[in-house]
Amino acid sequence: MTDFFKSLIEMLRDPVGAMSVLVGGLMIIFALFAVESKKIVDSLIALSAISLLSVLLFVVLKAPDVAITEAAVGSGLATAVMLFALWRVDWKADSDNQQIKKNNKQSDEAGEKR
Template structure:
């Protein structure tokens, strides 16, 4: 029970922190942490299939795609 409350606090705190930060890369990393926390929460709610999907797509592929896009934008900024 307490573990669920701690994870919920991490998710809420991380979401607010990602919204308020000025650094885009930091916001992307925090988004990945919130998504990974969400997959742990699904696991605690005894939904392992949803947890695996959230871990793979939500925190894995989506975060990697955001970081790749961020790096491409930084490269274009440097060219100008």
């Protein structure tokens, strides 16, 4: 058991090891949240957080090109694209948004007619 802690402390001294433990642990938690959360908006925000945290890992891994691309594409544009698609889908569980509430009412009426 002490050997395990010794090797853990040894790993945390290395910047790459420390970052991969801290950031990787957060990424795993966010990934579980993105998969298991009830609302889809929540999982979209968790997906954006995963992308932002992976930017930190790319910087530590000495890949600044990949980091700047992931920061612009993965956490900025992909979230916007999926959010627009989500508003078009009229997802019923996400009734916080005023506009989606209105759309839900319309789609519910349409469903009763059907």
